[in-house]
Amino acid sequence: MEIKLEVLTDILIHISEVQENLAEMTAILKARGITHDRSKLEAIEFDAFVKTRPKFKQANYGSTEYQKCVDMIKPSIDHHYANNRHHTAFHKNGFADMNLFDILEMLADWKAAARRSPDLSFEDSLPIAFKKYNIPQNMQQHIVATIISLGWREKHE
Numbered sequence: 001m002e003i004k005l006e007v008l009t010d011i012l013i014h015i016s017e018v019q020e021n022l023a024e025m026t027a028i029l030k031a032r033g034i035t036h037d038r039s040k041l042e043a044i045e046f047d048a049f050v051k052t053r054p055k056f057k058q059a060n061y062g063s064t065e066y067q068k069c070v071d072m073i074k075p076s077i078d079h080h081y082a083n084n085r086h087h088t089a090f091h092k093n094g095f096a097d098m099n100l101f102d103i104l105e106m107l108a109d110w111k112a113a114a115r116r117s118p119d120l121s122f123e124d125s126l127p128i129a130f131k132k133y134n135i136p137q138n139m140q141q142h143i144v145a146t147i148i149s150l151g152w153r154e155k156h157e
Helices: 002-035 043-057 064-072 074-082 100-114 122-132 137-149
Strands: none
Touching: 002 100, 043 064, 043 074, 064 074, 100 122, 100 137, 122 137
16 A cells, blocks of 8 residues: 555656646746747837838748848848847757747747738748758658647648
8 A cells, every 4th residue: 555655646746747847838938928029019120010011911921022021121130030039040050059949939920920921821831931941851740740739730641
């Protein structure tokens, strides 16, 4: 009976510790949601996005037109990337230096940004982003599996 109690106690402590660890991770993600893209409210970024809004609305992510919009406000984009670690450009070695929280926030950002493309779905934007940000094949698989588990993409066999 003593061993059973010891095992039960150990299991309950383990479950409790995992719950605490997941709560800590959840708090980090919640905080990122609250502070996400706050730099877009600064004049250097906000004014640039106002100026290019009509053109961005007509440009699909990854298109020549989209890149022209980005190039038009390059200093603002550079400022944005320098102040938001969920962008690969924030990191010296790009995607390779990102932590899992950066990647999760990046995915949430991609999903939200996809609605702005006039003719390109979130699903269709993924290969473009994978190539643009040099995301390794194994991480692409993890990202797609995560997106599927969230119900953000249909699984294609």
